[in-house]
Amino acid sequence: MTVSTSTTSRASRAPAAGGRARALSEVPLPPTAWSRVTRKVFGHRGLAIGLAIGLVCVGLAVLIALFAPLLAPHDPYFQDISNRMVPPVWHDKGSWTHVLGTDKLGRDYLSRLIYGTRISLTIGLVAALISGVIGTTLGVLAGYFGGRVDAFISYIITTRLAMPVVLVALALASLTGGSLTTVIVLLGLLLWDRFAVVSRSVTQQLRDAEYVYAARTLGCSLPYILVREVLPNIAGALIVVITLEMAHAILLEATLSFLGMGVQPPLPSWGLMVAEGKAYMFFQPWVIAIPGVALFVLVLAINLLGDGLRDLNAPGGRH
């Protein structure tokens, strides 16, 4: 397919080289698969620029998280009481030894920020995956079967929606004691509602699609129909939800850590860094501004990525 279109586009470009190259170059060529991708990523629409920004930022965050030991200038846990609250480099008293300064225990802020990327991304990804599996399973079953199954699962979804996430997470975390694993599992078990709602409504539309009927007439097993016929067609919607919930989980982790029930010190979580800095925020505002900006950028980038992916993922020329 790609080969054939690229040859036609080359063929139509060939006469252009002869004379009115400029006029012909403005005639839209049949798009190749790759040009369609690039045009969607960088072209005409603002949303695609959003995708590019999101992709770059999230990609950077992933690289930073992966190569944290190589990138961090200092040990994020090393305390140097004689160098407490050193301001960042753009400040009058700042220095290049601690580019983003140090915290109240003299730990290098940049190194802690870099290691914090690991925690935020891990929590976002794993919590979103756990809730994705739970929510999608419930939603697809409810949407496909309808009737009593749907009534029962909708009841569970409503029950879950009625629970305030932060309150429940706080209560459970205070019972079990906060830790990274606890936070991930708690958030994974609490954030599946949107997956369920979205996959339920999309599956309801697909249940009566004729290709699902065709698979049923063939005698395909139920798991086959749900996994191979339905799931790929709701994936586009789910990818958006995954990114939303990743961002949500990252924010909730920061909230819980800020309230002291999430990730425990001395782990360098961004939420914890904000919490530890709040006593100093009037005189050293950068202490909370830096992790705050990091959180903001990461969450925004993930959301942009999700929106852009949804657009790319839509099957082309369906109608």
Added chain:
Amino acid sequence: MNALSSRGALADQAGAGPDTDIDTMPALELCALSKRYTLGGGLFKRGRALQAVSEVSLAIPRGQVMGLVGESGCGKSTLAKMLLGLATPSAGEVRVDGRPLGDAGQKALARHIQPIFQDPYSSLNPRKRVAAIVELPLRVHGIGTPRERAQRVAETLDLVGLPQRAAAQFPGQLSGGQRQRVAIARALIMRPDIVICDEPTSALDVSVQAQILNLLLDLKQEFGLTYLFISHDLAVVEHLVDRVAVMYLGRIVEEGSRKQIFAAPRHPYTQALLASALTPEPGLGVPDIGLGDVMPDPSNPPSGCAFHPRCPKAQALCRESRPTLTAETTGVSRAACHFASA
């Protein structure tokens, strides 16, 4: 290829049994098939019953095309769903080659009866390549090795007039007519005996309709297929079918040969239906057939003959007793009307 040909041997065995005669035995037989849905039932209140299909008896001889026509909402599609195993009949049974299909299971059913759906934009999974779509029946039924299946897919694509490169494409890259060809390939790759065509051309351009219809006729000749052809397009039906059954409010009201139905319809509803067909002549507009009312609510059908509120010939008798079709299903012509024209 062994696994593929053993399927044919199986069919031969079934057909050549001691007490079956392949010439007289209808390929597909519906015996008093009924489907009742319950509407709007809740936890504490009982829903209303909707009789979508009532006691439909039809016999389709091997190698023939039976057209099923009627307004939308008359139960045509429900009937198709029951034949395909997508809905279970409330009463009655379906027989293939004289044997009831009740307990045969979906896979056994799939080997005899395959569907071609109305909308080729919705009947092909947009996320699968054409090759995977056409191969699916073989894979689900565990027929052949991957190499044999690929070979069979290539043959079948050829058969329905698709280029081989279509195999690697997604449905989104094909035109409506090409998609319908893919759907036909998927239906035929199992070599079924019976194909249920549920308005297979109504979603297509007129120019493409003819191509698809001719393809269906060619394939019928080549494989001796039996079609149940559901349509509301009388021109298409006239072009294609051997016999016609007319459905109204879940019941067959008239059945006969194509010639008889189109030349001398006996039931007033059939007469009205034929009169309602649009002529190609511009300026004539939609013909007025004097039926007035829209179709009655199927969950609250009229007494007696279901057609009497709209029937120009209705009399007191029609409000009280329901006319029945004659029992035998292979007869020349049947009409469910007290005052059927001879």
